[in-house]
Amino acid sequence: MMNNITKTACALAVLATTSANVMAENIDVKVIGTITPSACKPVLTGGGTIDYGVIPPASLKKGSLTQLDRKSLDFSITCYAPAKVALKAINGRLNTVAGKGNDGAGSASYIPAGIKRELAHYVVGLGLDGGQRVGGYAIAMTDVTADGKSVAYGFKSLNSGAKWQTYPKSYFYYNVPIISSWFKPSTKEPVAFTNLAGKLNVQAYINKASELDLSNPVKLDGLTTLELVYL
Template sequence: MHKKFQLPTIIAVIFSLSSACSMAAESVDLAVSGTIAPASCTPLLASNGEINYGQIKGDALDQNNYNLLESRQLAFTLTCSAPAAVALRAISARIGSTVTEGSEGSRGFAPAPIALFGQAAGTIPAAGLGYYDTNKKIGGLAARLISADTQADSKQVSQLVSNNNGASWTAATAGAPLLLNDGLTSWGTAGSQTPVPFTQLTGNMEVQPYLDKASNLSLTRAIELDGLVTFEVVYL
């Protein structure tokens, strides 16, 4: 009787211990994480991108014609952490201030009313030089990269332009302007219409400002030129 009475108890205890061990089983997780980082590119202009014309004599300005200032050049580099196909988008920070005989586009550029870069008046887009006396315009500026000087990873490249946000590209004319209201600028090998990946682009940016007719300027006081254009890197 004693054995028969104890057996169910022993079995019950064993089952209970087995169940407890199963519930108490320990575990460890393996997690894999990280970030696949795209190449990053940094544009740089010599002299911190600043061009100072110093004092411009008001009495030397033409009363009845637009006044062209001497063009200046700045070394330009675009350096990437790995080979990348990129483009530049230009945006004026002085929207509404361009002296023009036309109208400004969405990024603040308007046809220059004077011949620039050897091109006829009204053909080169320009950005404004800011205002004086709150709302009086001063002039404009245009910018381009010197084609002969532009290289990607030490190889000559040609300028490309896209007017549909990079969906397609066409070859630009030599020294085409960079200040485009609806376009992007990139670079490809000679004869190609596809942007080429690179780790470093080098060249020289030529900047050409102009001033309004002296008859439209208040020359009894100092007028500060205040042009500012931002160039954004677009990853393709």
Template structure:
């Protein structure tokens, strides 16, 4: 609002100046300028965005079945200062070429399957990402999702599909992004290790999942 007010005052003064010299100058220039900027939102992920499963003993892993690990979580927050904004998240898997198809099991799509790397060409496994306990201050938020920026929104379950899917949140019954100035929630990750028979266990095998979260203004 301050930027709009300043633009209006500048226009009034410039018009008055043009009028004062109209009798002596045959032409004059009128330039209207200004910038409307969106809210400046910052995203923060707890623990530096690192989910660490520590050391996993090779002897714990099944040779014939996939090996699900315990769910681990970290905090997610978005702060837009005092300016409410409608925004969402897109997530890109930087290890998409290494995921193991079907490793997450029932209830998950391949768009929700993120790769854990493939040292020596052997795929380590996959993991899922889920948004939980979303809120803005004292207001609880419900997840919504759309398959692309050209699609409509529908109610989600918090499971995060990779880009071009876009994820946001609503505060009421209308399935549309809520205008909020802050967001708090939990990122839950569940890793599943490949069958031991598919891994090279003659040395250490690093879990190397890497995804980027991008904040989108809507």
């Protein structure tokens, strides 16, 4: 239906142009349209919410950061036909990561000392509470398959001329803006798929208890938007 509507609109535009300019010595004929890639739909279980529930203030370290447990959601991308896609992470809480300064060019900060780097090396913030930075979190995917087959992880800088590179971990944030995708093992070429599935993992940490007003509830308010990019 969309194709029919598009073709009709183009035909009408040409007719209107030629009719209006029939007496002119020169006329321009524009041929326009759009070729769209196979539509893909990303889905996260749990409404895309990682909930750490109620955290007792007594469990927080007074003079150092407190790392929380890793939590996971099921993540999938379904395409109507084989397609090559990537994900671009958009940090919705810029310059709020605890234990570091402001975010770098990649909208994230290198993970602070005292926090394990098992999931990723870059973190983003959990928002502010009374002007104080609440904490931060790492985000990455694991156990990913494309059409039932294991795939490798890769990313590419958005800088001009950048090339795809593989990495043992899936990165959404880095020291420069990047997009992330998945490759056939031992290649550096994103793979086309109809169904991709895996785990989206988050590991958060909380700022020093001495930096927070724990006499009132403190909300964890992290937000990352994962944007599909067709390749």
